[in-house]
Amino acid sequence: MATSHKLQPVLAVMFFTIFVIGANGERCNTSSIAVDTVNTGATVPWGDTIFSVEVKNRCPCAVRNVRLDGGGFATTVDVDQAAFRADGGGGSGVYLVNGGEPIASMAAVSFQYAWDHFFQMTPRSLEVDDDGQLC
Template identity: 65%
Template sequence: MTTAAVKLLTVLFFFFAVSLRATATNGESCGTSSIQVQTMNTGARAAGGDTVFEVQVKNLCPCSVRNVRVDGGGFATTVEVDQTLFQAVDGGVYLVNAGEPIQSMAAVSFRYAWDHFFQMTPRSLEVEGQC
């Protein structure tokens, strides 16, 4: 199977999985599975030589969500991260976007630098109003 075919199948599987998880219509609540956290190596290096990573926290819920929190997986960085985008709140838990709403299919991104990436997982969220 070619690389292009594998990528296409991966994308199709992703959209199929998202369609199964998006359950916020008719008053049902979206859960942490509605939040996608991706970490990508930017290929850049920080001043100290650490690799720069970009994290994208995306809302796959058909509703706006707020107070999105993620487990940081031992998060550390050698560069400053904008506290309004990603802020430690309690014992390895981080608040995304200062708790402000993230619209459906929108993402919040930030960068950090370290010698390896950190696996971050959604912990909690609140669905905005009725959708």
């Protein structure tokens, strides 16, 4: 029994390490970014549906320069440019989230758009803003 009590701290450190750096030994990557699009049920006067998008950082460290593939994104209403804007020239289909500024761990950036259907957006790239911490 004494041996099992000695293993508990070792196992706790091991599981924490897997949580922090990932089971495959990689630091946070695009799979750490969750993009959820919700139909709000509201419409604009000309009939397009309003969608709300939340981009959440599930990495244990802050991330910055988060870019999404926009999947043909279009909108008939203005989108908050500080939250979501085209990146890399017109027509590239790549969009910068939060103006490239850091998004804290477990924090989210949200914006809305209006169109006749939703667009599938997927994380394309990011930078870990680890400030010298183990991430």
